[in-house]
Amino acid sequence: MRIGIIGAGRIGSTLGRQLAGIGHEVAIANSRGPETLGDLVADIGGSARAVTPREAAEFGQVVIETIPYGRYRELPAEQLRGKVVVDTANYHPERDGHDPELDDDSTTSSEKIRAFTGANLVKAFNAIYWENLRDQGRPKGEPGRLAIPVSGTDSEAKAVVSGLIRDIGFDPVDAGDLGRGGRKHQPGTNVYAVPLTAEELSGALHV
Ligand SMILES: NC(=O)c1ccc[n+]([C@@H]2O[C@H](COP(=O)([O-])OP(=O)(O)OC[C@H]3O[C@@H](n4cnc5c(N)ncnc54)[C@H](OP(=O)(O)O)[C@@H]3O)[C@@H](O)[C@H]2O)c1
Numbered sequence: 001m002r003i004g005i006i007g008a009g010r011i012g013s014t015l016g017r018q019l020a021g022i023g024h025e026v027a028i029a030n031s032r033g034p035e036t037l038g039d040l041v042a043d044i045g046g047s048a049r050a051v052t053p054r055e056a057a058e059f060g061q062v063v064i065e066t067i068p069y070g071r072y073r074e075l076p077a078e079q080l081r082g083k084v085v086v087d088t089a090n091y092h093p094e095r096d097g098h099d100p101e102l103d104d105d106s107t108t109s110s111e112k113i114r115a116f117t118g119a120n121l122v123k124a125f126n127a128i129y130w131e132n133l134r135d136q137g138r139p140k141g142e143p144g145r146l147a148i149p150v151s152g153t154d155s156e157a158k159a160v161v162s163g164l165i166r167d168i169g170f171d172p173v174d175a176g177d178l179g180r181g182g183r184k185h186q187p188g189t190n191v192y193a194v195p196l197t198a199e200e201l202s203g204a205l206h207v
Contacts, residue, residue, distance in 0.1 A: 003026050006053045014134045069090060070097050082118060084120050084160055
């Protein structure tokens with residue numbers, strides 16, 4: 001599959017390595033330009049290429065946006081419209097600045113990113129600490145395999161993203177839609193950044 005990744009930090013580079021490692025075509029972008037990503041794409045290897053955010057959005061059959069929430073308005077909305085987009089973002093006001101609509105919980109970060117981009121958004125990978133994502137993938141059925149909550153309204157899009165999660169060594173658990181579901185795995189919840197198996201995560205999410 002062609003996968004575009006917007007954001008080449010801890011989560012973006014980790015997912016880039018893992019997805020390229022199992023044979024996906026990866027195009028990855030940051031904010032400073034493709035010329036700053038030479039070492040990363042050389043390290044990722046395979047067919048990985050460094051691109052602009054707009055090119056990553058155009059390239060991906062699935063696009064992963066993994067930039068700080070406070071910068072979501074810089075995403076290439078036109079190119080993301082209608083695409084399956086994985087949203088890994090979390091709202092951290094001390095990093096992102098205050099967003100009154102999130103402070104009063106009238107909406108969620110994922111719903112705002114969906115509204116801005118018009119993408120078919122799936123919230124995933126937001127609740128796993130990046131070092132666990134990097135190091136804890138295990139074959140299916142192995143005891144202790146960690147789980148990752150997935151939220152969104154489109155079951156087909158969630159199935160695609162869930163397949164990618166399984167393929168890199170984790171169990172997806174459907175948390176529901178982006179609103180009620182997404183709220184269950186935001187920062188401050190009982191599952192956020194807590195390493196849990198699928199059984200434990202399902203119990204904690206009450207799904
Ligand atoms: N770290 C974790 O354990 C973890 C776990 C789950 C979810 N998350 C969430 O996932 C997101 C990424 O986290 P991270 O820890 O990977 O962040 P990070 O290491 O700080 O990396 C952020 C990346 O986003 C890029 N970026 C910023 N603005 C951009 C823009 N407008 N267009 C394209 N790229 C842009 C940066 O590029 P430049 O360096 O060129 O600016 C950098 O490559 C955040 O929302 C975070 O809250 C983090």
